[in-house]
Amino acid sequence: MSTKRVAALVGNPNSGKSALFNALTGARQKIANYPGVTVERKAGRLVLPSGEPVELIDLPGSYGFDATSPDEEVTRKVVFGEFPGEARPEVLVVVIDASNIEQHLVFAQEVLELGRPTVVALNMIDLAERDGLVLDAKALEQALGVPVIETVAVRRRGLAELTQAIAEAEARAESDPNDHRQPHLTLPERRLAANNIAKGAILSETAKHKLHARVDKVLLHTWLGPPILFALLFVIFQAVFAWATPFADGLEAGVGWLSAQSVALIPPGFVQDLIVQGVLAGVGSVVVFLPQIVILFAFILVMEATGYMARAAFIMDRLMAYVGLSGRSFIPLLSSFACAIPGIMATRSISDPKDRLTTILIAPLMTCSARLPVYAVIIAAFIPSTTLSGGIGLQGLVLFALYVAGIVGAMAAALVLRRSVTKGAASGFIMELPKYQLPRLSDLLIGLWQRAWVFLRRAGTIIFTVTVVLWLLLSFPKAAPGEDQVDASFAGQMANGLAVVVAPIGFDRDMALALIPAMAAREVAVSSLATTYAVASDDEEQTALALGDQLAARWTLPMALAFLAWFVFAPQCLSTIAVARRETNGWKWPLFMLGYLFAMAYIAAGVTFWSALALGL
Amino acid sequence: MTLDALPLNTRARITAVDWGQLAPEEATRLQALGIDAGAEVAIAHRGVFSGGDPIALEIGRMTVALRRAHASAMEVEALTA
Numbered sequence: 001m002s003t004k005r006v007a008a009l010v011g012n013p014n015s016g017k018s019a020l021f022n023a024l025t026g027a028r029q030k031i032a033n034y035p036g037v038t039v040e041r042k043a044g045r046l047v048l049p050s051g052e053p054v055e056l057i058d059l060p061g062s063y064g065f066d067a068t069s070p071d072e073e074v075t076r077k078v079v080f081g082e083f084p085g086e087a088r089p090e091v092l093v094v095v096i097d098a099s100n101i102e103q104h105l106v107f108a109q110e111v112l113e114l115g116r117p118t119v120v121a122l123n124m125i126d127l128a129e130r131d132g133l134v135l136d137a138k139a140l141e142q143a144l145g146v147p148v149i150e151t152v153a154v155r156r157r158g159l160a161e162l163t164q165a166i167a168e169a170e171a172r173a174e175s176d177p178n179d180h181r182q183p184h185l186t187l188p189e190r191r192l193a194a195n196n197i198a199k200g201a202i203l204s205e206t207a208k209h210k211l212h213a214r215v216d217k218v219l220l221h222t223w224l225g226p227p228i229l230f231a232l233l234f235v236i237f238q239a240v241f242a243w244a245t246p247f248a249d250g251l252e253a254g255v256g257w258l259s260a261q262s263v264a265l266i267p268p269g270f271v272q273d274l275i276v277q278g279v280l281a282g283v284g285s286v287v288v289f290l291p292q293i294v295i296l297f298a299f300i301l302v303m304e305a306t307g308y309m310a311r312a313a314f315i316m317d318r319l320m321a322y323v324g325l326s327g328r329s330f331i332p333l334l335s336s337f338a339c340a341i342p343g344i345m346a347t348r349s350i351s352d353p354k355d356r357l358t359t360i361l362i363a364p365l366m367t368c369s370a371r372l373p374v375y376a377v378i379i380a381a382f383i384p385s386t387t388l389s390g391g392i393g394l395q396g397l398v399l400f401a402l403y404v405a406g407i408v409g410a411m412a413a414a415l416v417l418r419r420s421v422t423k424g425a426a427s428g429f430i431m432e433l434p435k436y437q438l439p440r441l442s443d444l445l446i447g448l449w450q451r452a453w454v455f456l457r458r459a460g461t462i463i464f465t466v467t468v469v470l471w472l473l474l475s476f477p478k479a480a481p482g483e484d485q486v487d488a489s490f491a492g493q494m495a496n497g498l499a500v501v502v503a504p505i506g507f508d509r510d511m512a513l514a515l516i517p518a519m520a521a522r523e524v525a526v527s528s529l530a531t532t533y534a535v536a537s538d539d540e541e542q543t544a545l546a547l548g549d550q551l552a553a554r555w556t557l558p559m560a561l562a563f564l565a566w567f568v569f570a571p572q573c574l575s576t577i578a579v580a581r582r583e584t585n586g587w588k589w590p591l592f593m594l595g596y597l598f599a600m601a602y603i604a605a606g607v608t609f610w611s612a613l614a615l616g617l
Numbered sequence: 618m619t620l621d622a623l624p625l626n627t628r629a630r631i632t633a634v635d636w637g638q639l640a641p642e643e644a645t646r647l648q649a650l651g652i653d654a655g656a657e658v659a660i661a662h663r664g665v666f667s668g669g670d671p672i673a674l675e676i677g678r679m680t681v682a683l684r685r686a687h688a689s690a691m692e693v694e695a696l697t698a
Contacts, residue, residue: 063649068642100678103651131678191651213661216680220662220673314673314682318666327671327682351642428643428687429671432650433680 005054006087007046007166010075010111011095012104013061014434016123018042020095020153021058022443024163029446040345048167049160057089064107064187069351079111090173091166092118098128098135098150099435101201105194106187112144115180117169120148121162126155127435132206140201154440212307212435219311229315236299237403240292247291255284277534278471283464289523293369293455294448296338301447304331305439310431317429323411324418326350326429329359333410336366340576342451344583354424358417360580361593364571365410367403373523374567375402381548382560398564405568409600421592462574466520467527474535486513486536505602506562506609510554518572525567558612565608569601618695620658621672621688628659629693638690650681657696 011017022029025044042058059078060071074083081088094111096104101122112118122137141148147165151158185193219225259280266272303309309331317327328350336343343363350356367375383395418424470491479488486492486509495513502512513532518525526547533550551560571577571594580590623629631654636644647653658676663669670685 063646066645068645102677103679106649106651187648188653212680213675216662216673222663222665222669225662226665310682314662314671315664317671317682317684318664321667321670321684351646425640428640429682429684430643430646430650430687431682433673433682 004087005052005170006057006089007054007091007093007170008057008059008078008089009093009095010059010079010107011061012063012097012100012107014100014432015061015095015097015104016153017061017095018058019440019443020121020123020151021056022440022446023153023156023159025056046163046166048170049164050167054091054166054170062107065110071348079114090117091169092116093121093162093166094118095121095123098122098125099131099133101128101133101135102194102198105197106190108144109185109190109193112146113182113184115182117173118146119162119165119169120144120146121151121158122148123151123153124435124437125150125157126152127437131210134203134205136201136203140197143197143200154437154443215436216311216433219308220314225311225315229312236296239299240296244291244295248288251288251290252284255280255288258284273475274468274471277531278468279464283460283467283527287456289369289373290452290455292372293338294452296369297448297451298444300335300338301444302439305437305443307434307436310433313429313431314433321429323414325355325358325414326352328429328431329355332359332363333366336363336368338451339368339370339455340364340366340573341454341579344576344579347583352424352428354418354422357584357589358414358422360583361417361422361589361596362410362413364573364576364593364597365406365413365569367406367568368522368573370522370573371402371567373526375399375564377526377529377547378551378560378564381551382555382557402564402568405565405604409569409604413596413600462520466517466524467531470517470524470528471531471535474532484536486510486532489535491516491532505566505606506559506613507566507605508555508559511559511563515570515572520572520574522567522570522572525572557617558609561612561617562605562609566601566605569597569604571597571601618693619689620660620674620691620693621685623660623688623693623695625660625663628657628696630696631656631658631691632694633692635690635692639687643687647683647687650679651676652681652683652691658693 009017009021021042021044024046029042029044040060044056044058045053046056047053057078059075062072062075064072065076065079077083078086079089079092092111092114094108096108108120120140122135122140125135128135135150137148137150147168149158149162149165151162153159219228259276262272262275262280266275300309303312312334313327313330315327316330320326320329329347331349332343332346334343335346340363343366344360347356347359347363350359379395379398383398386394388394388397473491473494474486474489476490477488479485484492491513492509494516495509498516499507499509499512502515507515510529510532514525514528517528529551530547533547533554555563577590577594580593581587584590620629620631631652633654634647634652639647652658652674656676658674660672661675661680662673664671668685671682672685672688674681674683674688
């Protein structure tokens, strides 16, 4: 038995590499990070016709081996066998976009110069044909001297042939382990050769009006493009709320049912309290937001897979430039509306370090889905569900205002940061606009599942632990008869200290108490309030009162508004801080982020509270 | 004429690029995309702000977005039909 055998997919960005990877490995994927760098490592199992498995890795898209981004550095090191702990791939599979053959052949030649067992996948051959381009794979094979397989990853065409070719290349690698390096060409020489090879492989080319050009005439139109993008964003945010409701209600009913079953089955006492007041009240109040997260990510994944996301970046570029950023920052910031963690990870595609740092620092200001539980509960409790003129609901308007406050705060922060701590040259914007493509449902489902899983794991670990610890701190020591349980508890005593600090911005002891565990994750504020008031109520009837009614009875409107304003800015999410630390390689920037965001939160909450009081609300 | 002054949908050839005007990483990226002296290009779309920034450039079979600041470093000559 030899050591584990590895084949690697390499190619330009937008070559359809990842779709091909999904088609070849199915759901048998492992996604992790390369050690020491923040580049995603995607590996899967490919079964050869002989039944033997090889590990297939999907390397980051690259324009050449001498490129500068961290992603491209990983590709070069892995291919050259220089990446510590990473086996040098025996077989290289170069993925070429058939409809952009001249460009993709440039990097392909650089890979072929290495003289290693190589297979070329001439991918997206259907798109080339749609554009009127007919290619001769055999001619290409002769010119390049390696097997060329026509594939359409999204329609599963050519996969068996490609797997067979990989198996044959594996056999060649075993019988002849030496490299047969070829002379190194310069970039202009490679480009010239690429054009000649392409010319020889193109059988015919009809001058058709290319589909992507026609679609872009509308979507990138100087005056039509921006309204279309804003309309789409509006639809997305509407959908996140409207479509998610039935699913969220279903989940809520499920949690309620579990609660009732636990009360019926488990004898009253410590264990029942722990499960009902601690686990179900806490974790349950967070899991109900899974549908909204899934819907937002579904839109983002579709925008990415169709090629529209790059157009959105194009349209937003100039607006972002006013605050010192570029269109590339738009994609991470849009993702941050679902969750800042994938948003911050998506900043890797920003090549300018100062640009990237600024985007990381402002990403937590985008209203992530973890704030929704907080906003939703407080708005429902304090804002009347009246309809203003024009059919606009007051509650929706307040929610919209909170989103806008986050965006305006982020833009203001970017403006200031780019003129102070992240000062640097004006950022550029160079980005290939990929061809439009119909995404494959299973690719979308794989992506959605991966994101939903991250959220559920968080709910199952961080939120679970924090909720249970808080419940224990609230339940002990036991209050003497006639004494309030929360006042007597450890948590209550801690909160009394913090309450002094937040009293000037209108927060009472219970709110201070909710802020401490919410450091782990914002949505925990809701479960904390639920747990606190569940522990605080001594009779069954009061416990049964919904959290909203509890809040309405205990808080004033200025307090509630100040609490909302606080959460627009407060960086209360351990995972975000951890990701920021990893992505900036140190504690300096995450600590800076904590400091400036807490300062903004404190000021915003204070201004809101005193203004509301002054207005007599 | 520099590329940023080229009218929409007019085919042109890049005759010279003043790489000194651009950041080294940006120069590398543009060259990797084939945007270099000798390349034939046309501007397909322009943004709505600041006098048409950014620019969507057609080069070969690709569309590449770049800023006016990049385009102003490139000398072009219009091609007739």
